Amino acid sequence: MAIYVILALDVLNGISSLFLLCLGLAIIFGMMKIINLAHGEFIMLGAYATVISANAGVNIWIAMLIIAPLFVGIVGLVIERCLIRFLYGRLVDSMLATWGLSLLIIGIITTIYGNTQQGVPTPLGGFSIGSYQSSYYTLFLALMAAVMMAIIYGVMRYTRFGLVARATMQNPAMAATLGVNPARVYMSTFALGAAVTGLAGGLLAPVSGITPVMGGAYVAKAFMTVVGGGAAILSGTLSAASLFGSVNQIGAYFTTPVYGEVIVFTTAIVLIRLLPQGISGRFFKGNL
Amino acid sequence: MTFSRRRFLQRSAIATSTLIAIPAVFRSGALAAENPITVGSLHDQSGPIGTSGTPMVYALQLAVDEINAAGGLLGRPLKVIHYDTQSNIQLYSQYAQQLAVKDKVDVVHGGITSASREAIRPTFDRFKVLYFYNTLYEGGVCDRNTFCTGTTPAQTVEKLVPSAMKKSGKKAYIIAADYNYGQITAKWMTKYCKDNGGEILSTDFFPLDVTNFGSTISKIQAAKPDLILSALVGGNHTAFYRQWTAAGMKSKIPIASTTFGLVNEPSTLDAAESDGVIGAYGYFEELTTPASKSFVEKIKKAHPDSPYISELASCTYEGVMLWAEGVKKAGSIDRMKVIEALESGLVFDGPSGKVSLDKPTHHTVRNAFLAEVKDRKWSVLETYTDAKPADTASVCDLVKNPTDTKQYIINL
Numbered sequence: 001m002a003i004y005v006i007l008a009l010d011v012l013n014g015i016s017s018l019f020l021l022c023l024g025l026a027i028i029f030g031m032m033k034i035i036n037l038a039h040g041e042f043i044m045l046g047a048y049a050t051v052i053s054a055n056a057g058v059n060i061w062i063a064m065l066i067i068a069p070l071f072v073g074i075v076g077l078v079i080e081r082c083l084i085r086f087l088y089g090r091l092v093d094s095m096l097a098t099w100g101l102s103l104l105i106i107g108i109i110t111t112i113y114g115n116t117q118q119g120v121p122t123p124l125g126g127f128s129i130g131s132y133q134s135s136y137y138t139l140f141l142a143l144m145a146a147v148m149m150a151i152i153y154g155v156m157r158y159t160r161f162g163l164v165a166r167a168t169m170q171n172p173a174m175a176a177t178l179g180v181n182p183a184r185v186y187m188s189t190f191a192l193g194a195a196v197t198g199l200a201g202g203l204l205a206p207v208s209g210i211t212p213v214m215g216g217a218y219v220a221k222a223f224m225t226v227v228g229g230g231a232a233i234l235s236g237t238l239s240a241a242s243l244f245g246s247v248n249q250i251g252a253y254f255t256t257p258v259y260g261e262v263i264v265f266t267t268a269i270v271l272i273r274l275l276p277q278g279i280s281g282r283f284f285k286g287n288l
Numbered sequence: 289m290t291f292s293r294r295r296f297l298q299r300s301a302i303a304t305s306t307l308i309a310i311p312a313v314f315r316s317g318a319l320a321a322e323n324p325i326t327v328g329s330l331h332d333q334s335g336p337i338g339t340s341g342t343p344m345v346y347a348l349q350l351a352v353d354e355i356n357a358a359g360g361l362l363g364r365p366l367k368v369i370h371y372d373t374q375s376n377i378q379l380y381s382q383y384a385q386q387l388a389v390k391d392k393v394d395v396v397h398g399g400i401t402s403a404s405r406e407a408i409r410p411t412f413d414r415f416k417v418l419y420f421y422n423t424l425y426e427g428g429v430c431d432r433n434t435f436c437t438g439t440t441p442a443q444t445v446e447k448l449v450p451s452a453m454k455k456s457g458k459k460a461y462i463i464a465a466d467y468n469y470g471q472i473t474a475k476w477m478t479k480y481c482k483d484n485g486g487e488i489l490s491t492d493f494f495p496l497d498v499t500n501f502g503s504t505i506s507k508i509q510a511a512k513p514d515l516i517l518s519a520l521v522g523g524n525h526t527a528f529y530r531q532w533t534a535a536g537m538k539s540k541i542p543i544a545s546t547t548f549g550l551v552n553e554p555s556t557l558d559a560a561e562s563d564g565v566i567g568a569y570g571y572f573e574e575l576t577t578p579a580s581k582s583f584v585e586k587i588k589k590a591h592p593d594s595p596y597i598s599e600l601a602s603c604t605y606e607g608v609m610l611w612a613e614g615v616k617k618a619g620s621i622d623r624m625k626v627i628e629a630l631e632s633g634l635v636f637d638g639p640s641g642k643v644s645l646d647k648p649t650h651h652t653v654r655n656a657f658l659a660e661v662k663d664r665k666w667s668v669l670e671t672y673t674d675a676k677p678a679d680t681a682s683v684c685d686l687v688k689n690p691t692d693t694k695q696y697i698i699n700l
Contacts, residue, residue: 003510010502017500110334114595119530121558126536132509135534138502207534208499209526213336217497217524253503257494258466260503 002130007253013138015245016145017204021218022225022241023148024197026233030226031169032189034084035095038102039222040215042194046072046201047210048109051118060123060206068202069195076194080187088186102215109212122206137207144203148196153234156288165189224268230278235287239279244268324367325360325621327352327608328387328417330398330408335375336522337400339551343594343601344422345370346587348397351608361615369393377407384408388415394621395611397422397604402468406695409434413693418623422607424570424599426472427677428696430684432627435650437607437643438599439570441476442679443656445546447672448568449480449517451658452544455566457514458486463504463528464519465547466493472697473519473546476679481517489513494525501528505535518545526553533561542566552596554661562661571602571640572659572666583639599640606638606652610645641673648685651677 021043028036036042046068053063083101087094124136156162165185168175172182208214225244229236247267252260275282329348332341352366360366369391371383380399387393388411395418399405405421412419412433419434427440453460460481464470470493478488489511492504508516520528529548532538544566548554554562573584573596583605587594613636615621618629635644641655658670683696 003506006506006509007503010506013502014500114339114593119526119556119558121560122530122534124534126534128536132506133536133540134506135531135536137534204499207527207530209523209530211336211523214499214523217499248500249503253507256492257498257504261495261498 002132005129006132006134007250009134009138010249010253011246012142014249015242016142018221018225018245018248019145019238019241020141020148020200020203021197022222022229022237023152023233024193024195024200025222025226026229026237027152027193027196028190029223030229030231030233030236031165032186032193033089033091033169034087034190035091035098036193037095037098037219038079038105038215039197040217040219041102041105042072042076042197042215043201043204043218044109044210044212044215045075045105046198047205047208047214048113048118048201049198050202050205051120051210052113054120055118060120063120064202064205065199068205069199072198072201073191073195076198077187077191079194080190084190085183085186102219106212106215113212118210120206141203148199149234149238152196153288156233161188221264224265228268228271228278230275230280230282232280232284232287235284236278236280239284240271243271243279324365325362325615326391326393327366327368328391328393328396328398329368329370330373330380330383330387330396330404331370332375332400332404333372337375339595340598340600341373341375341400343587343597344400344604346591346594347583347597347601347605348608350583350586350590351605351612355608355612361612362619362621373398373404377403380404380407381411384411388412388417393417394623395420395626397607397611399423400600402426405429410693416623418611418626420607420611422600422603424603426469426476427679428683428698430649430680430686430689430696431693432650432686432690433623433693435607435610435630435645436677436680437603437610437652437654439603439654439656439675440651440677440679441473441480441546442677443570443654443675444568445473445476446480446678447656447658447670447675448544448546448566449477449486450484451670452515452517452542452566453481453484453486456542458484459489459513460486460515460517461489461508461511461513462491462517462519463508464491464493465521465525466495467521470494470519470521477517477519477546494520496522497524499524499527501531504528505532505537508541509537513541516541516543518543519547520545521547522551526557529553529557529561529565533558538564549596549661549666550598550600554664554666555596557664559664562664565661566658567661567666568656568658569599570654570656571599572657572668573597574659574666574668575640575657576668577639577641579637579641580639602639606636606640606643606654609636609638610634610643610652641671646677646681648687649677649680650686651680653677 025039049068049071050063053067054060126133126135168182168185225240229240248264251263331344356365373379397420399421402425422437424438462474464474548565548567613634614626614630618625631647643652643654653676656672656675657668659666659668
């Protein structure tokens with residue numbers, strides 16, 4: 001019996017980490033239509049910001065929850081001003097430019113910190129259910145996923161910024177005639193997406209191996225989830241993350257990790273074939 | 289101007305000594321000008337494997353510098369021609385061609401992964417360039433032109449598995465990276481576990497980009513093994529040790545690994561995450577023998593920021609030195625003469641102790657060490673002297689088949 005509780009926790013862990021990893025991409029790609037192939041490197045920057053500040057003596061929670069998103073948010077702002085703002089509406093160009101950007105970021109980090117691994121220990125500890133063990137950090141990740149969902153929902157649904165941002169993404173010309181400055185909205189939305197991604201990197205730093213090339217492991221899954229989720233940032237990402245996260249964890253448990261991956265990618269292909277607009281294109285129309 | 293006798297004596301003494309010294313200056317100039325013996329080096333100094341390759345280059349340079357300081361070989365200096373292969377197999381092939389055809393080197397030391405070795409070995413066979421592969425690997429290479437100085441599973445896994453089983457129990461669970469190294473090493477682990485009366489509960493392979501080990505950790509708990517045998521590789525897989533500790537499993541089931549520590553894990557993971565992990569290699573930076581201490585000191589002095597100096601670096605150093613002994617013994621740089629000299633049971637005392645070349649396999653008989661991580665450092669528990677490459681010896685006999693150039697997959 002206890003094993004099923006543990007397995008349920010694993011599934012929860014799979015879903016919440018996938019959700020956190022994809023939320024920033026959902027804002028940048030799902031909402032702004034910028035194919036950000038440097039998404040993995042934003043995660044890596046968040047992880048590095050956390051590790052380096054934590055090893056320099058900053059409290060681990062401050063490093064994860066404040067420094068990582070702040071730093072990556074600022075980096076995102078600079079990148080938007082220097083690169084992305086010239087590429088709105090040019091899907092293929094944005095893909096090429098951000099791919100180059102990802103190589104550049106990997107190169108810079110390797111030059112500064114080398115390609116040796118970095119790391120911080122996982123805070124919190126483990127607990128046992130019956131004869132099985134799990135970690136509190138799993139629960140913390142799930143909590144953070146819920147909190148982030150609430151914050152993004154609150155911002156997008158109830159604040160003036162959220163309303164203006166959504167309006168601008170839907171019809172920038174109309175928003176501009178109503179006195180909004182689309183360039184500024186794009187800039188801050190991109191920075192917000194980068195900050196959310198940085199936070200995900202910070203949260204995952206204590207449970208992953210951190211190297212300059214670590215982003216590569218996340219970027220394909222993040223795109224798969226966001227595309228599978230469809231246009232709605234929250235309901236889409238959450239439903240796709242739930243589907244892929246649980247398929248992955250349960251698949252890996254009952255077969256092998258190799259098949260676990262295969263099953264996830266097969267599910268993604270079938271899903272896109274059946275629902276070309278993503279899950280939210282069919283089931284949560286009009287939701288956030 | 290008056291000349292005192294004393295001054296005259298002084299000046300003439302200086303003049304004479306200068307005259308005597310001149311030929312010596314010329315002579316050493318001549319040594320440098322004389323056509324040097326060239327040593328090719330193919331190692332990754334950047335990219336994902338760069339951390340492993342960098343200390344190998346340092347060790348190679350150290351060996352060459354020491355040989356040159358002692359007057360070179362056959363009265364000729366050594367010159368290193370190094371290419372950074374950037375963790376890229378294609379660059380290995382290109383640079384191997386270049387070393388053989390354009391630079392016409394006398395020997396090549398290099399290759400880190402088995403894939404890189406298999407990419408360049410045929411090139412050196414074809415162009416008749418002597419080749420040294422100085423990395424621990426899965427065993428089975430049988431090629432008269434190639435010398436493998438690193439350890440093979442019969443030298444390390446054979447010691448690691450039984451001593452780990454003795455400590456914890458007989459039921460083991462194998463987790464390994466899903467490519468040729470992990471697959472083959474898992475087979476060896478299975479063999480040595482069964483040979484010692486143990487049982488493998490399950491063998492799980494992981495693609496290199498797997499980062500979430502949650503379900504695996506649950507699965508391991510459900511299987512209730514006494515011991516984890518790990519051949520996980522790379523940065524993403526390091527996440528396993530973190531998640532394992534976070535789940536509180538660290539103190540419950542011990543881990544023995546054939547890969548842990550090759551990319552600096554003990555110093556990057558927290559003590560709580562790495563303490564107690566057991567590993568076996570042909571060398572550890574922490575060995576306290578005088579030869580090992582001075583080896584580490586010399587590298588750290590020249591390169592204070594050097595990554596961990598593992599078996600890869602010590603085998604590279606020993607490989608270059610063994611080759612130099614071979615050249616000395618042959619009295620020639622001719623490839624066949626050097627190979628014959630190397631086959632005569634050459635011995636070199638290196639940082640890891642006595643290393644001797646085994647004629648039928650072209651592998652080394654060398655010491656193996658068992659160590660446990662304590663407080664972010666390896667603490668050496670056990671030394672096994674003169675471990676033999678028995679795995680390769682079971683399939684390879686270059687005395688009988690000198691024209692063999694295969695890598696055998698050893699059937700278990």
